[in-house]
Amino acid sequence: MEEKEYKELGERLAREAVKAGVGNKQIRSLYQLAKTNPYERFETRLKYQIGRSSGYGHGGPRGFDVFGKLLIKELGVFREDKVGLLKVLWYMTMLYAYEESQPPSPEGPASRSSTGASVTLKDLEAKLEPVVRGLCSQYGVAGLNVSSEGANLVCSVKLLRFTGNPRALSDNLAASVSSHLPEYAGRIRFWIESSYGRV
Numbered sequence: 001m002e003e004k005e006y007k008e009l010g011e012r013l014a015r016e017a018v019k020a021g022v023g024n025k026q027i028r029s030l031y032q033l034a035k036t037n038p039y040e041r042f043e044t045r046l047k048y049q050i051g052r053s054s055g056y057g058h059g060g061p062r063g064f065d066v067f068g069k070l071l072i073k074e075l076g077v078f079r080e081d082k083v084g085l086l087k088v089l090w091y092m093t094m095l096y097a098y099e100e101s102q103p104p105s106p107e108g109p110a111s112r113s114s115t116g117a118s119v120t121l122k123d124l125e126a127k128l129e130p131v132v133r134g135l136c137s138q139y140g141v142a143g144l145n146v147s148s149e150g151a152n153l154v155c156s157v158k159l160l161r162f163t164g165n166p167r168a169l170s171d172n173l174a175a176s177v178s179s180h181l182p183e184y185a186g187r188i189r190f191w192i193e194s195s196y197g198r199v
Helices: 003-020 024-036 039-056 064-078 082-101 121-139 166-180
Strands: 141-149 152-159 188-194
Touching (some): 003 082, 039 082, 064 082, 121 141, 121 152, 121 166
């Protein structure tokens, strides 16, 4: 493989990490993990994080249920080539912040439905509203707003009577989106706003 090919693969993986909502810290930790461990341990850790992220554990890294599977598929060719693996992960780590700063691609799932039709943020709000109301009706849903932050989508949910754990509710909303709107799985981050402000 030529250096350009390592860079292109790393760049594509960085882009996919951003789309899946995987955090920068998680990306950096992958490079360190591969640097200090044999491929088998690296792959095992990926599978562990996929399981946690898929709802079979608690608090797995966001987006890893999608992104982790892609990593295993793409990086399997480097099982016996640690230098190549590290080059790809280095490029992915270095280019993550750049990819995160880019606006959503017109080809990406943020603006296309599974049928390829263009979807606006207002259209997405309309799709998300029944999912959010179904899960949050007991808290008094005052509204929701979908916005774009770089390559990510953020859905702010305004609740009148919520005093619980916002992270748990956000995770439940993300899981509900995964089952009801699979084309947006791992691509929307939820913020919970109560009458007391964002929690």
